[in-house]
Amino acid sequence: MVGSDIVIYMFNNKIYKFIYSTNCNMCGSDPKDQRLIGRRLDQRQGLWPRRKLGISTSILRCRQCGLVYPNPMPLPESVAQHYDVEPGEYWQESYFRVDPDLLRDQIQTFVRLAGRRPCGRALDIGAGIGKAMIALDRAGFETEGIEPSATFRRTAIERMGVPENHLHLLSIEDAAFAEGSFDFINFAAVLEHLVDPASMLAKIVTWLKPEGLMYVEVPSSAFLLSRLVHLFYRLTGADYVINTCPMHVPYHLYEFGLDSFTRHGKRAGYSVVFREYFPCAAYMPRILIGPFNMVMSWTDTGMQLAVWLRKG
Numbered sequence: 001m002v003g004s005d006i007v008i009y010m011f012n013n014k015i016y017k018f019i020y021s022t023n024c025n026m027c028g029s030d031p032k033d034q035r036l037i038g039r040r041l042d043q044r045q046g047l048w049p050r051r052k053l054g055i056s057t058s059i060l061r062c063r064q065c066g067l068v069y070p071n072p073m074p075l076p077e078s079v080a081q082h083y084d085v086e087p088g089e090y091w092q093e094s095y096f097r098v099d100p101d102l103l104r105d106q107i108q109t110f111v112r113l114a115g116r117r118p119c120g121r122a123l124d125i126g127a128g129i130g131k132a133m134i135a136l137d138r139a140g141f142e143t144e145g146i147e148p149s150a151t152f153r154r155t156a157i158e159r160m161g162v163p164e165n166h167l168h169l170l171s172i173e174d175a176a177f178a179e180g181s182f183d184f185i186n187f188a189a190v191l192e193h194l195v196d197p198a199s200m201l202a203k204i205v206t207w208l209k210p211e212g213l214m215y216v217e218v219p220s221s222a223f224l225l226s227r228l229v230h231l232f233y234r235l236t237g238a239d240y241v242i243n244t245c246p247m248h249v250p251y252h253l254y255e256f257g258l259d260s261f262t263r264h265g266k267r268a269g270y271s272v273v274f275r276e277y278f279p280c281a282a283y284m285p286r287i288l289i290g291p292f293n294m295v296m297s298w299t300d301t302g303m304q305l306a307v308w309l310r311k312g
Contacts, residue, residue: 015077016247018057025198026256027065027263034060038230038241040070043248047232049240059241061221065264066257068221068243073253075195096159102135103186106215110184113213113273113308120183123207126190127167130156141184146170172200177207188217188306192252202268208311214270217306219244220277221255224292224301225284261307270309277302 023030039056041049057070107118118140124132127145129152136143145162147153148171156162168175172194185208191197201216208214221243229242244252261272279296280303282289296302 014247016074017077018072018074020072021069024062024065024067025069025196025254026067026260027062028198028267029062029064033063034071035063037061037068037243038233038239040241040244040246042074044245045240045242047229048236048238049233050238055247056240057246059243061243062257062260065259065262066221067260068255069253070244070246073195074246096129098131098134098160103132103139106186107135107139109215109274109308110213113310114183114211118184120209121181122184122186123177123182124186125172125204126187127156127162128152130160130162130167132186132188133162133167134160136184136186144168146172146175148172172204179206180209180212181207183209183212185212185214187214191216192218192254192256193250195253197254198264198268201264205268205270205309205311210312212311213273214309214311215306216261216309217304219252219255220302220305221257221260222277222301222305223255223303224296224299225280225303226255227301256305258305258307261309265309270311272307273310274308276306278304278306280304 024034036058038059040059041052041054041056043052043054045052057072057074059068060071061068110118118136120141122136122141122143124136124143124145127133127147128149130145133143133145133156143166145156145167147156147167147169150169153167153169156167157164172190185204187204191201194200205214226241226243233240243255246253258272258275265271277296277300279293279301284292
């Protein structure tokens with residue numbers, strides 16, 4: 001990310017540095033292609049954000065690729081400030097059971113796109129307590145993982161039985177594997193947390209073997225509910241949006257458009273070979289969940305965007 005620091009200060013018992021960015025991180029388009037869409041508070045906003053006190057940052061959307069991001073970007077003093085917590089604070093006891101169907105759809109898609117059964121080496125990025133690693137091993141891969149949280153890694157090893165030498169205590173920024181190491185990389189629910197997703201994605205692609213596949217799942221910048229709330233805010237005179245949440249759980253810094261990957265791939269050495277959107281109307285009244293999910297499925301305006309990337 002190209003940018004300049006503006007200030008370091010503490011709020012909510014957390015220390016942040018705010019950095020201005022210039023060009024779009026994913027497609028590289030210049031500042032004139034970045035459109036201001038609203039502001040985002042350091043807390044959940046609800047329907048009436050103007051009634052709340054807090055610190056806000058501006059949210060921009062790239063006209064070229066659809067990337068949505070805060071500018072200036074609030075960066076925590078350390079990764080541990082946000083994520084280094086005990087797993088029990090995140091999940092109930094039932095979470096530690098590994099569903100036999102975990103990653104079933106991803107495995108089936110790998111078989112279809114690769115034209116062969118799962119085998120060879122796989123990498124799970126942001127392995128957490130190791131559930132995806134276990135699922136990939138069961139499918140036929142020899143799996144390694146990287147996880148930046150010491151508490152999560154310890155739980156994966158001690159409670160989930162993940163081999164200690166297969167799960168590395170590393171951030172993506174510090175991780176290093178030989179070029180062409182893996183047949184498949186699972187990279188879900190991580191990219192949106194990274195300060196510089198473009199450079200990290202370009203780095204990770206080099207770890208794939210020729211024609212290797214990577215599964216990436218991220219928040220979609222086309223999410224229908226975000227658009228509807230945006231419209232409601234405008235009608236009530238508020239200049240806020242609910243896109244991203246850089247200063248509160250789950251600390252999303254980016255939302256991505258499909259073009260974010262197609263344009264970036266031309267520079268980073270990969271192509272998008274399959275994509276799908278996952279709807280989610282969980283925040284709607286129960287009676288509207290079914291209809292809204294159908295609309296999102298028909299219009300590619302679901303909450304999550306999943307892309308399959310092939311090296312080369």
